[in-house]
Amino acid sequence: MPLSAGRNTFEVRDGRTLILPVKANVKIFEGSIVVIDSTGNAVPGKKATGLLSAGRAEEYVDNSGGTDGAKTIKVRRGVFKWSNDSTAPVTGKDILKNCYIVDDETVTITETGSSIAGKVIGLENGEVLVEIL
Known part of the structure; x- marks a missing residue:
């Protein structure tokens, strides 16, 4: 009710x-x-x-x-800055897309064999701003 x-x-x-x-x-x-x-x-x-x-x-x-x-x-939980994968990096066109975990400090745009880290909020000095909620 x-x-x-x-x-x-x-x-x-x-x-x-x-x-x-x-x-x-x-x-x-x-x-x-x-x-x-x-x-x-x-x-x-x-x-x-x-x-x-x-x-x-x-x-x-x-x-x-x-x-x-x-x-x-x-x-x-929140928005944090992580290292960007050198093999399959997150780029400006990936804003608000999911990014994926490479290791305990690195994210990638490649989904294969990985789990979601969070949403890409931006890029700053080559690193990725990721929202983890």
Whole structure:
């Protein structure tokens, strides 16, 4: 049933900051692309299909020797500047198109064998501005 009066809808989170479980035997460096794998755990960005782009790592986490979820990582969503792939670079004609993950700091315009990093917002000094939501 639709509202018939105003409602105080509480914001319970800011929606831009996530705390995610880290996969076993993984190191994630601050400032890197973080993705969620098929088990629901955070791993560094890499070229693979089926990954979900989570955002930028806000801290360094070393879960070497730990089990899945033994440690968590703070991840921020927003617009970030990433390295542009030299083989298949993002160009000006790619604004508002999806770009794809090469590794934990690089994006490409080539979809094959990769997962979406986010939307291209612009280019700046050879790097790609990517919106990860």
